[in-house]
Amino acid sequence: MSPLSAHGVRKRYRDTQAIDGLDLEVAAGTVHALLGPNGAGKSTAVNVFATLTRPDAGEVHVGGHDVVRHPARVRSTIGLVGQSAALDEALHGRENLVMFGRLHGLSKADAVRRAGDLLDAFGLTEAGDRKVSGYSGGMRRRLDIAAGLVTRPRILFLDEPTTGLDPRGRHEVWEMVRQVVADGTTVLLTTQYLDEADQLAGMVTVLGEGRVIASGTPASLKDELGGDRVILTALDPEHLDRMASALGPAATVSTELLEVTVEAGASGGGATLVEVVRTLDAARVSVDDVLLRRPTLDEVFLHVTSPDHRRTSEGAA
Numbered sequence: 260m261s262p263l264s265a266h267g268v269r270k271r272y273r274d275t276q277a278i279d280g281l282d283l284e285v286a287a288g289t290v291h292a293l294l295g296p297n298g299a300g301k302s303t304a305v306n307v308f309a310t311l312t313r314p315d316a317g318e319v320h321v322g323g324h325d326v327v328r329h330p331a332r333v334r335s336t337i338g339l340v341g342q343s344a345a346l347d348e349a350l351h352g353r354e355n356l357v358m359f360g361r362l363h364g365l366s367k368a369d370a371v372r373r374a375g376d377l378l379d380a381f382g383l384t385e386a387g388d389r390k391v392s393g394y395s396g397g398m399r400r401r402l403d404i405a406a407g408l409v410t411r412p413r414i415l416f417l418d419e420p421t422t423g424l425d426p427r428g429r430h431e432v433w434e435m436v437r438q439v440v441a442d443g444t445t446v447l448l449t450t451q452y453l454d455e456a457d458q459l460a461g462m463v464t465v466l467g468e469g470r471v472i473a474s475g476t477p478a479s480l481k482d483e484l485g486g487d488r489v490i491l492t493a494l495d496p497e498h499l500d501r502m503a504s505a506l507g508p509a510a511t512v513s514t515e516l517l518e519v520t521v522e523a524g525a526s527g528g529g530a531t532l533v534e535v536v537r538t539l540d541a542a543r544v545s546v547d548d549v550l551l552r553r554p555t556l557d558e559v560f561l562h563v564t565s566p567d568h569r570r571t572s573e574g575a576a
Contacts, residue, residue, distance in 0.1 A: 260323050262287050262414050262445045263308060268317035270303055270469075277303040279469035281317070285414075285462075290436065290446045292456035295466035296564055301449045304466070305416050308447070309339050322413050338407035338415040338444075342422060344399050345406065346391050352402050353378060353387040359406045370409075377405040381435055397428025401435055408439065415439060417448045421455060433458055453556040463556070465563050473563040477556055484554040484562055487528025489535050491519040492548035505542035506535065528553075 263285040270278040278300045285291040293301050306312035308321055310330035319326040322336030346355050353374050360370030378387040381401050391399060400420060407415055417436070421429040429452075436459055440446055450456055456463055457477050465473040473480060493499050494517060502519045503510045511520045523531040532551045539546060 260320070261285060262323075263291075263319075263321050263447060265304075265308070265319045266317055268304070268307060268319055269315045270300075270307060270312060271315055277469055278307070278314070281466075281469065282471060283464060285445060285447055287445050288440060288443055289461040290440055290448055290459045292460035292463045293447060293449045293466065294453070294456060294463060294560060298468075299466040300469040301466055302418060303469075305339075305418055305447070305449060309337060309416055310334055335410075336413045338410065338412035340404050340407040340415070340417050340420060342419045344403040346399060346403055348390065348392040350391060351388050352383055352391055352394070352398075355391060355402065356406055356409060359409045363410045365409070373409055377408060380438065381405050382431075395428065396424050397431045400424060400428065400432055404432070404435060404439075408444070412444060414445045414447065417446060419450055420448070421450070421452065429455070453560055457556045465560065467564055473559070480559045480563075481554045481556065484559050487523035487531070487551060487553055489521040489523070489528070489532050490548075490550040490552065491521070491535070491539075491546050492550075493517055493519070493545075494547045498545060498547075501542070501544045502539060502546070505538055505544050 261284050263283065265281055265283040268278050268281040269276070281300070281304060283304075293304065295301050303312065307314050307319060307326065310326050310333050313327060321333045324332040324336070326333050347358070350358065356374035356377055357367075357370045360373050361367065365373060374387075378384045383398065383402060383405070386394065386398060391402065394402065404417065404420060420436070421432050424432065433455070436446060436448070448456070448459060460477060463475065463477055463480060464471055475483075491502055493502060496514065496517065499512050499514060499517065499519060503512045506519065506521060509521050513520070521531060521535055528551050532549070536549065
């Protein structure tokens with residue numbers, strides 16, 4: 260059985276339909292990213308899955324237990340790390356973890372042992388006997404996530420875990436998430452950072468107005484948007500028109516970005532790149548930079564959440 264399955268879930272707050280028929284399956288031992296613009300229903304979905312909010316309709320099973328009928332059993336299988344750190348800054352890092360262990364019913368000896376294991380696993384042993392008030396943002400977030408793992412949960416909910424962190428702090432959290440999954444925990448991740456989902460998630464589900472509007476692996480979602488593309492940059496705006504003229508209708512011009520884009524042909528990105536460079540060389544058009552890349556998850560997100568795409572999808576349904 261899937262560690263998390265949701266079917267036809269609905270949740271309404273007064274005049275707002277926060278979740279509108281949500282279906283979701285999360286595979287064991289993976290990171291599943293839940294994306295969407297503000298107000299899409301991500302946080303409400305996590306609250307339902309974590310038994311913090313009761314759904315109006317539908318079924319949700321977490322760890323094999325129904326969230327409505329057996330919320331206590333669900334809570335015994337999950338860890339939840341919210342957007343704000345739930346740490347006592349006046350306590351040492353180790354003291355925080357011991358406190359969480361005791362609150363979850365561990366004996367003092369087991370709580371101390373578990374705290375030591377987590378500090379060691381996440382590279383916080385040396386900082387463990389310092390007050391949290393002196394921690395960096397990345398260290399606090401790592402300790403906060405460690406606190407969510409005190410009970411060795413089967414499923415860990417991470418709600419925007421790297422918001423506000425600098426690049427180093429984000430990468431530290433990413434490495435920790437990979438380690439958590441390698442140890443067998445399933446992670447449901449909500450994030451505003453598309454590169455984060457691209458780095459960590461095996462599956463991505465995009466929500467819009469409480470419904471699933473796209474789902475798949477990062478690679479499959481990018482493939483739906485298109486294949487490789489050649490990006491040409493010209494610092495002189497006049498060169499854009501010359502490039503577009505030389506390359507013909509295959510070229511798309513962005514005067515704002517000073518770029519010309521050419522979609523890869525059936526022969527692939529490498530062959531298209533060579534053909535483009537040869538064409539421009541023959542036309543004696545200078546280029547400041549050339550890049551071959553696939554669509555990004557950011558572009559997928561902007562595409563599937565655009566009003567035009569939503570209208571097309573709803574019309575097809």
